[in-house]
Amino acid sequence: MKTVEDDDNELIAAIQRGRKTAMKTLVERYKRKAYYLALGMVGNSDEAYEISQEAFIRVYRSAKGFDLTHRFFPWFYSIISNLCKDTLARRESRESREVDIEESEFLLVDKENPETKMIKEEETKNLRKALLKLDFDEREIIMLKHFRDMPYDDIASLLKIPKGTVMSRLYYARKKLAKVFNEIR
Amino acid sequence: MKSGEDKYRIMLSGYIDNELTPEDKMELERHLSACQDCRRELEAFNKLKEVTGAMRYADIPEYVWENYWKGIYRRVELGLGWLLLSIGVIIILGFGLCALVQKFLLNPQEPFLLRIGVAAGGLGLIILLVSLIRERLFAYNRDRYKEIRR
Secondary structure, eight states: OOOHHHHHHHHHHHHHTTOHHHHHHHHHHHHHHHHHHHHHHHOOHHHHHHHHHHHHHHHHHHGGGOOTTSOHHHHHHHHHHHHHHHHHHHHHHTTOHHHHHHHOOOEEEOTTOGGGHHHHHHHHHHHHHHHHTSOHHHHHHHIIIIITOOOHHHHHHHHTOOHHHHHHHHHHHHHHHHHHHHHHO | OOOHHHHHHHHHHHHHTTOSOHHHHHHHHHHHTTOHHHHHHHHHHHHHHHHHHTEEEOOOOHHHHHTHHHHHHHHHHHHHHHHHHHHHHHHHHHHHHHHHIIIIITOTTSOHHHHHHHHHHHHHHHHHHHHHHHHHHHHHHTOTTGGGOO
16 A cells, blocks of 8 residues: 555655656645744744745755655655754854744644633743753654654654654653743743 | 663653553553652653643644745745856856956056056955855854754
8 A cells, every 4th residue: 555655755756857746746745744843943933934945945956866765754854853953053153042932932822721821821931931941852852742742653763763762862851841841930 | 771760760751652561551550659759750741741732833824835835936946046147157257367367467568567466456355265265164163063963
């Protein structure tokens, strides 16, 4: 049976043959995922949008060199992740980290439960600040598990680390997040 | 090697994510019944999961998604435009430089002092450019983030 990965690689093969429509299909398939992944890592919607588009442009430019025996998504993810690291490094060099934390707007409370809205809004704000105080690797794994709900096997394949490392990295990231979150509250 | 306590603490993550084997789960539950610190940590993790579970990513307007592909297409087009422009400018400048050397700097009919002046100005410009490039490369070598890329 054909899988999504097979489909992705067929699209890459078509891009390698110069089919522009294949690129468009790939963009339509992954644009939201790329944006939300970047958003979780950089915490700013404008930058996340820019990063996601740049990631597709890099896929387009280097598609010819892509080995079709590999899976597309881990490669695409590593492009997004590197672009996010670049963005955060640039931001730190501008020494505007605090400003970005305040302006960050990447999470919203589910408003289904209006009576707890005020408490939740405060909690959201605190969690947002706490998340941005984590190191990149910590925030990345929290984002993949808590906000993308990915199984450990998928995270391991994406980050190219053993499943046991996923569990331990998640433990230390959660421990730090819980600590920072409680300090802020 | 991890101590027994560390092993159980790390397993807490697998426990709340339902990623432990049935044997590991039973072993951890036995440990939890006897360890208050681990129970407290498990509670903190469950609380964290509850808080993050109540949140979702902020949506962006649908029209932004509708124009997404056009944005990429425009950026690729712009990139190609800049590339072609750069190639063109480099060729024209190279050609101009050759013509300048052959027809002006090496032409004995032109005033000697003027040729020296133009040569000195050109050389100065090249030194400035090389210096700028070197400075950029130096800054790159000191970039503490380039090592952390996977």
